[in-house]
Amino acid sequence: MADDTERREGNVFSDGPKKVLLFPDRIRRWRDERPFEPVVVEIHPSERCNHRCPDCQSRWILGDRRVSELSRRGQFMDLTILNGLWERPPEGIIISGQTGEPLMHPKIGELLLILEKRSMPYVMITNGGRMTRNLAEILVRSSRGIRVSLDGYDLASFRSTHGVGKNEWKRVLQGIELLVEARRGAGVSRKSCLIGLGYLVGPATKDGMERVTCLASGLGVDYIHFRPFHFTDVTVDDQIDSCLAYARTDFSVLISGQKYHLMMDGNWMNDRPYSICHGAFFYSMIDPHGDIYVCCHHVGNERAKVGSLREVLWSDWLDSPVRRESIRKFGLTRCVPLCRLNALNRVLQALLDGQRLDPPTDSLVLLHRMFL
Ligand code: SF4
Numbered sequence: 221m222a223d224d225t226e227r228r229e230g231n232v233f234s235d236g237p238k239k240v241l242l243f244p245d246r247i248r249r250w251r252d253e254r255p256f257e258p259v260v261v262e263i264h265p266s267e268r269c270n271h272r273c274p275d276c277q278s279r280w281i282l283g284d285r286r287v288s289e290l291s292r293r294g295q296f297m298d299l300t301i302l303n304g305l306w307e308r309p310p311e312g313i314i315i316s317g318q319t320g321e322p323l324m325h326p327k328i329g330e331l332l333l334i335l336e337k338r339s340m341p342y343v344m345i346t347n348g349g350r351m352t353r354n355l356a357e358i359l360v361r362s363s364r365g366i367r368v369s370l371d372g373y374d375l376a377s378f379r380s381t382h383g384v385g386k387n388e389w390k391r392v393l394q395g396i397e398l399l400v401e402a403r404r405g406a407g408v409s410r411k412s413c414l415i416g417l418g419y420l421v422g423p424a425t426k427d428g429m430e431r432v433t434c435l436a437s438g439l440g441v442d443y444i445h446f447r448p449f450h451f452t453d454v455t456v457d458d459q460i461d462s463c464l465a466y467a468r469t470d471f472s473v474l475i476s477g478q479k480y481h482l483m484m485d486g487n488w489m490n491d492r493p494y495s496i497c498h499g500a501f502f503y504s505m506i507d508p509h510g511d512i513y514v515c516c517h518h519v520g521n522e523r524a525k526v527g528s529l530r531e532v533l534w535s536d537w538l539d540s541p542v543r544r545e546s547i548r549k550f551g552l553t554r555c556v557p558l559c560r561l562n563a564l565n566r567v568l569q570a571l572l573d574g575q576r577l578d579p580p581t582d583s584l585v586l587l588h589r590m591f592l
């Protein structure tokens with residue numbers, strides 16, 4: 221059931237790992253060890269955050285103290301550092317954060333307008349608390365989707381997962397409403413810009429799945445998406461049917477099917493049928509300093525830094541053997557179980573092992589092919 225739930229309904233990341241098969245020229249170049257632009261680049265504009273999530277994923281690499289410092293006094297990206305990116309752009313951009321919330325960046329609207337002007341497909345992942353009417357209007361007319369990480373169904377549950385109180389809970393709900401209203405007001409279709417909510421499932425949040433689904437369905441968003449907290453093996457099969465009862469033609473209930481599938485297989489903590497992160501050639505991650513990391517989980521880990529836009533032009537980095545060597549050399553040290561590129565790595569390893577895999581054909585998946 222897990223796999224089917226996600227594939228049937230779709231969001232911009234659905235069928236993510238298999239979407240790489242839609243880029244055969246890049247796959248050829250990867251196999252031949254020739255340079256190529258990543259399919260997707262994730263940009264983190266801000267180290268600062270307005271929330272204080274006790275299980276913020278950055279704590280795994282950076283530790284509690286460093287995360288607290290950065291989330292209060294960290295850096296905002298100098299947007300000019302991205303200038304070189306547009307000479308050899310990826311197919312799509314993900315705006316997100318590691319210790320930080322993208323909407324905290326004082327010039328986030330400028331970044332969105334740059335992407336809009338370049339007709340660059342992009343999505344934003346946000347906690348939603350700093351949403352304004354103006355930003356919501358830009359986002360719904362120019363992004364392919366916005367996912368608000370809600371992770372709570374009422375004030376108490378939100379406080380325990382996001383570490384902030386009543387005013388912020390209200391602001392997040394208002395932010396979601398601003399997005400829904402802005403899309404309605406602009407006459408933008410659901411297909412053009414999907415608005416959804418994320419909910420991390422762990423021992424303390426699992427019982428709230430139905431309640432958050434009910435809340436999401438009433439807020440007018442397009443979907444609620446359930447995925448596991450890192451390092452937990454809490455499955456959702458005994459909860460998902462009551463959530464699916466809320467599904468309608470204009471509201472989907474999604475789960476990270478691949479992750480739950482692997483979880484139920486058993487050895488999910490250590491089972492990696494690949495020895496380097498192949499996916500890091502198809503996905504790059506740029507932090508607020510302009511440093512490029514092997515993936516979002518390792519931001520701040522010097523060993524996982526594979527380049528820096530402060531030291532090298534994007535175009536030169538793409539062509540440089542340093543890119544390939546540093547991804548290779550990194551190996552898989554301190555990699556998070558069921559990580560961001562785990563499923564993509566499995567697909568790429570299967571290709572290396574000689575398996576024949578068919579690319580996805582669903583029209584919505586093709587539309588969002590760049591969001592691996
Ligand atoms: S909102 Fe995101 S970046 Fe901010 S503390 Fe929570 S998990 Fe970390």
Ligand code: SF4
Pocket residue numbers: 497499500514515516517518552554555556559560561562565
């Ligand atoms: S955590 Fe996953 S995505 Fe990150 S480097 Fe390791 S294998 Fe790649």
